[in-house]
Amino acid sequence: MNVEQYLNSVYETVIQRNPHEAEFHQAVKEFLDSLAPVFEKYPHYKDTGVLERMVEPERLVSFRVPWVNDAGQVQVNRGFRVQFNSALGPYKGGLRFHPSVNASIIKFLGFEQIFKNSLTGLPIGGGKGGSDFDPKGKSDGEVMRFCQSFITELYRHIGQDTDVPAGDIGVGAREIGFLFGQYKRIRGGNEAGVLTGKGIGYGGSLARKEATGYGCIYFVNEMLQSRGLSYEGATVVVSGSGNVSIYAMEKAMELGAKVVACSDSGGYIHDPNGIDLDLVKQLKEVGRSRISEYVKTHPHATYTEGSQRIWEIPCDIALPCATQNEIDEASAATLVKNGVKAVGEGANMPSTLEAVEVFLKNDVLFGPAKAANAGGVAVSALEMSQNSMRLSWTFEEVDSRLHDIMKNIYQQSMKASEEFGAPGNLVVGANIAGFLNVADAMLAQGVV
Numbered sequence: 001m002n003v004e005q006y007l008n009s010v011y012e013t014v015i016q017r018n019p020h021e022a023e024f025h026q027a028v029k030e031f032l033d034s035l036a037p038v039f040e041k042y043p044h045y046k047d048t049g050v051l052e053r054m055v056e057p058e059r060l061v062s063f064r065v066p067w068v069n070d071a072g073q074v075q076v077n078r079g080f081r082v083q084f085n086s087a088l089g090p091y092k093g094g095l096r097f098h099p100s101v102n103a104s105i106i107k108f109l110g111f112e113q114i115f116k117n118s119l120t121g122l123p124i125g126g127g128k129g130g131s132d133f134d135p136k137g138k139s140d141g142e143v144m145r146f147c148q149s150f151i152t153e154l155y156r157h158i159g160q161d162t163d164v165p166a167g168d169i170g171v172g173a174r175e176i177g178f179l180f181g182q183y184k185r186i187r188g189g190n191e192a193g194v195l196t197g198k199g200i201g202y203g204g205s206l207a208r209k210e211a212t213g214y215g216c217i218y219f220v221n222e223m224l225q226s227r228g229l230s231y232e233g234a235t236v237v238v239s240g241s242g243n244v245s246i247y248a249m250e251k252a253m254e255l256g257a258k259v260v261a262c263s264d265s266g267g268y269i270h271d272p273n274g275i276d277l278d279l280v281k282q283l284k285e286v287g288r289s290r291i292s293e294y295v296k297t298h299p300h301a302t303y304t305e306g307s308q309r310i311w312e313i314p315c316d317i318a319l320p321c322a323t324q325n326e327i328d329e330a331s332a333a334t335l336v337k338n339g340v341k342a343v344g345e346g347a348n349m350p351s352t353l354e355a356v357e358v359f360l361k362n363d364v365l366f367g368p369a370k371a372a373n374a375g376g377v378a379v380s381a382l383e384m385s386q387n388s389m390r391l392s393w394t395f396e397e398v399d400s401r402l403h404d405i406m407k408n409i410y411q412q413s414m415k416a417s418e419e420f421g422a423p424g425n426l427v428v429g430a431n432i433a434g435f436l437n438v439a440d441a442m443l444a445q446g447v448v
Helices: 003-017 022-032 036-041 050-054 103-119 140-157 173-187 208-226 243-254 277-286 291-297 308-312 329-337 353-361 375-389 395-419 426-444
Strands: 059-068 074-085 091-097 125-131 163-167 235-238 258-263 267-270 302-305 317-319 342-344 365-367
Touching: 003 022, 003 036, 003 050, 022 103, 022 353, 022 426, 036 426, 050 426, 059 103, 059 140, 074 091, 074 103, 074 140, 074 163, 091 103, 091 173, 091 375, 103 125, 103 375, 103 395, 103 426, 125 140, 125 163, 140 173, 163 173, 163 375, 208 243, 208 317, 208 342, 208 365, 208 375, 208 395, 235 243, 243 258, 243 277, 243 317, 258 308, 267 291, 267 308, 277 291, 291 302, 308 329, 329 353, 353 365, 365 426, 375 395, 395 426
Parallel strands: 091 125, 091 163, 235 258, 235 317, 317 342, 342 365
Antiparallel strands: 059 074, 074 125, 258 267, 267 302
16 A cells, blocks of 8 residues: 555545544545655654544543523533543643534644644643534623533543643633633642643733733744735735734734724624724723724724625735635635735635635645634743743733744744755645654554
């Protein structure tokens, strides 16, 4: 069996064992498509079955989450935690509360997390979790009761040296606070390192909420500099308006870019004068409002229902920071037609496989999610370090470490792309660099 046949057989086994899990299949395929040159050069990875082990989670937990709403009615949601790979350290990955959450979504996110975490160079394995609970429209009391029920089951599977969840879509500072409070109540101690994304006053890290957005900008900046380009004077479109999007916009603006559009799940705003970021922060971080409210204050801006068409706005730099598969082949072709120079994935797998192919074929600088959005988990790991040492670093110190980590991820990815015959292809480079770190650790630890 040659290498291509071998990789195909691994993929077919994944499909057979995980039927109807399209997102997980997509993540595995994108990863396997990069690995042929590694297995050609180093056949011992095939002989030791490291890949077969890597695509199978070490543990997948599914559980019910009963809670009572404000009307006194019992509600039941489903909770998940996938502990995918612990070769490099404790499982690390966020919790997502969103109606779309199912086993496929959690497994795709957990699988991506293995290699993203590997690229940071920090001692963390890969995991992910969440629930199909939707915090939108819920009162603080309802969110609290859900979080308490969720962690009452999950607590037995996590720990600061075992599995350290963080936030993701639908899980911000409010949710982390409720989860941590109930965990403390059950465990009878303040194990600060068990969750990251905590409030600054009780063990959180400065620069954590900014980290994913800032990190994406730092990574894209490395790509731009490789071609003598910069953010200065560039037009930027950012999807989403949560933590990742807001702080990607903030850092891009600091570096001289003009951000003209952002979105939420309802639609997008286009402000040719440049987005008023303070207003977006007020709407989203304080008011928990819809982005459509923006045009009431800025009537010169336009609001369009449906977020998909945001990619029709001409831009130099596109930053998909909302959710998976938000850029399809047609949207990618439109971006290319309109002259996009760089795409940085701030969300997890926001471009379909076909869209990625369009960008690569047209020589667009492309920063894949497992590299470009690793800033959040990097600073989560730095939060773990601060908790272990019982001290706090300054914002500037954390930000400096984040900048160095993102620069190193870029350099690792570029080096791997060159070594394995795909110079400049950061998709291939990030996959290979991430794989090698994890595979070597797995081999050193035996068949486990």
